[in-house]
Amino acid sequence: MKRREFLKTTGFSLMGMAALCLGCGASTAAPVTANATASNTEGANATMKTTKKILITYFSWSGNTKAVAEEIHKQIGGELVEIVPETAYPTSYNATVDKGKQEQQANARPAVKTKIPDFAQYDIVFLGYPNWWGSYPMPVATFIESLDWQAKTVAPFFTHGGGGVQRCQSDLAKLLPHTSFAPYLALSGSSAKNASKDVAQWLSKMSL
Template sequence: MNNNGSKILVAYFSWSGNTKAVAEEIHKQVGGDIVEIVPETPYSETYSVTVAKAKAEQASNARPAISTKIADFDKYDTIYLGYPNWWGSMPMPVATFIDTYKMSGKKVAPFFTHGGGGVQRCMSDLEARAAGAKFTDYLCLSGSSAKKSQGEISSWVKKTQN
């Protein structure tokens, strides 16, 4: 719980560990609960295999099953939701998460990591998929700097708590 009494959830999807590092730093700063969005069928550790699977999932608008279960999602007021930019948008397990756990009426603080593509459609696709949520400004970090961005994360976190 942060200082305004909001119940906070930090939810993230991470393949390489960069988004996980950002999520853990956010959690350290805001408290609340943290959960990883985990696909039931893991992605390969081989980059090219993961690229092929993820691109096919995006092309077919797939909703891969996730093993992530949140018992009482309704109790959360604020969701810090993070994921890597995969080919301009969200990894499809994140779409499954959003479809499963409705964001309407919640404050959503989005954070993204990328390998050079920046934010692209990550924010606009999230806004379209999570209709009814109240969005803060997003945080977008290069994956290569994700593990050493505590100051930038802290500045962003402060803005999300207004």
């Protein structure tokens, strides 16, 4: 795929540099670090209450998906953990675009530092990542395949640059064929850092 076609079809935005696939306008859709330490297990600023154990985990390159994850954590609490690759992606946008493409074409499984030794305790896992070449960044697949997802409910959230969800949800469902999914949230990178209302509306659709 030529770079211009890539920008058009997946929404890569040099202005936003938003998690490698960002864009304009927010949308929601239904139907659905080494040994990373969780932050604020009670969610002191949480605006919603639930008795279920919640994990919010995410992969973020530019910070947009991280911002959404932090907003979810602010509203509902739980534990917040970043998916961190063993080898960091380049700081250069173009170099990261190329590396992401190569990894996806090779169906690679880049090593990740993040470990969740007590994963079995969680009932609901919020899982977020940017749209890279229409799907998930490959470290997300590494992370997913390192854990037992039986009896989990997964609430996916994605950031993009105008390309929308594309295969982000469908490819995730293939990785987790026996997992229950809550409605997903898709946000453009440009709206990711001001998404409190979108997150609140999304959370209200779930039976928490």
